Amino acid sequence: MAIENTLSIIKPDATRRDLTGLVNAKFEKAGLKIIAQKRLHLSKAVAQKFYEVHKDRPFYNDLVEFMISGPIIVQVLRGEGAVILNRTVMGATNPSEADEGTIRKEFAESIEANSVHGSDSSENAINEINFFFAEIELLI
Numbered sequence: 001m002a003i004e005n006t007l008s009i010i011k012p013d014a015t016r017r018d019l020t021g022l023v024n025a026k027f028e029k030a031g032l033k034i035i036a037q038k039r040l041h042l043s044k045a046v047a048q049k050f051y052e053v054h055k056d057r058p059f060y061n062d063l064v065e066f067m068i069s070g071p072i073i074v075q076v077l078r079g080e081g082a083v084i085l086n087r088t089v090m091g092a093t094n095p096s097e098a099d100e101g102t103i104r105k106e107f108a109e110s111i112e113a114n115s116v117h118g119s120d121s122s123e124n125a126i127n128e129i130n131f132f133f134a135e136i137e138l139l140i
């Protein structure tokens, strides 16, 4: 599999509990290099735009409020098959269905406050990285 980039977000439930380092250790142990990251506190308009794909889902408004409830860490992870690999390291959306050893199994509080976001396809990864990062931030 080719080397690729994927977008990850450490969500407010995890930053609130100071889990950034433990989450990042999971990525690095799995072979995902953190090639860029920054701490942001999203405005409502930005969170709504990022999650626009979910705007007709019943959980959309709650999800947006949750994502602006505290700071997040947006990051670009790089590795072989990074998109799928990151989804494996994250675990299932609902932590009660997540495999042992995954981030969501170990750290998530609920199906909503599930500690991390990860791109779900290579195409979405490119779009999501471009949403948060400028080209210059990825060239170092």
Ligand code: IDP
Pocket (backbone or CB within 6 Å): 054, 059, 063, 092, 093, 111, 112, 113, 114, 116, 117, 118, 120
């Ligand atoms: P994913 O993050 O595993 O890709 P998505 O279906 O893309 O899951 O949903 C985006 C986010 O919306 C989830 O990570 C979670 O925070 C929230 N979410 C998904 N399904 C539910 C739900 O049924 N209730 C509340 N929040 C949900």
Ligand code: MG
Pocket (backbone or CB within 6 Å): 118, 120
């Ligand atoms: Mg998703």
